[in-house]
Amino acid sequence: MSKKMLDPFLRVDPFLRDVGVTDDLRRVIFAIAHAGKYVAHAIRNDNLGYSESANSSGEKQLTLDLMSDAIFCNHLQSTGVVARFASEEQKDSVPLHCTSEEKFAVAFDPLDGSSLVDTDFAIGSIFTIFRGSDFLGKTGKDIVASGYIIYGPRTVFMVATRHGLWEFTENVIGEFVLSRDDLRLAPDAEYFAPGNLRATIERPEYEKLFLYWARKGTTLRYSGGMVPDIHMMLAKGSGVFAYPSHSKYPEGKLRILFECAPFAFLITAAGGIAMDEHGVNILDKKITALHQRTSIIVGSRNDVEKAVEILNQ
DSSP: OOHHHHOTTOBHHHHHHHTTOOHHHHHHHHHHHHHHHHHHHHHHHSOOSEEEEEOTTSOEEEHHHHHHHHHHHHHHHTTSOEEEEEETTSSSOEEOOOOOSSOEEEEEEEEETGGGGGGTOOEEEEEEEEESSOOTTOOGGGEEEEEEEEESSSEEEEEEETTEEEEEEEOTTSOEEEEESOOOOOSSOSEEEEOOGGGGGTOHHHHHHHHHHHHTTOEEOOOSOHHHHHHHHHHHTOOEEEEOOOSSSTTOSEEIIIIIHHHHHHHHHTTOEEEOTTSOBGGGOOOOSTTOEEOEEEESHHHHHHHHHHHTO
């Protein structure tokens, strides 16, 4: 463990300044971290029931979904450097008042895995930051920062920029301080998180992939939430997460902008890789619609490549 990891004064904003992240981008990242504290409080203390509305996919929204969406949007508005906000909970993106010459567009899944709230499982928020005032026509290679906040026994803020990947943990006085700065994924996975196992019924190649991992002794760890599953991989130093297509979602269920591209950027920073089931790097996929979907296999490089091979046999 490095000295940095033990230093209680390495907070998000000054640390990112010291590693070379620009002032305006730091302002956006710090606003996200600050908003996450309010979301964590809402999860622990507020209404867990359903609202009267549905999200962009027609799924009924929890009151917490709407509250989290508003918290992040309001915090980003206050920065003066965010020109556009897009949310998995909203059909269209929202233009924000931006007074800065340098502009950013920020996309959010404000409460990924919210259906797990009543079970008291860990859930999270996922964010993606692009330079400019829009997302369409861009790819994951245009991302300047991405990350997530996981709300579990501890509240953890994970952020990747082109300078590196770091984990910050909320301390007892409500500050996010550096807890890990050397996160790397081994090339071979010791853990696997297979999403949508019902697809094995209609896709024998997915059943074959599941059995491949099980027979080689890979440990099954699947919570039903993408944030905790991928956080587990990063915490343990290896792993692979898969969510292939099936008849209900022929292009895949998860969204490029809100879930797959941010994790692809982050996992790549840790030495891993993210591909769709056909072997296309997720970071190369052009965003042509806000709620565009894709299949995804993400994590330790050798197991991602093996998964693609098996799914295409």
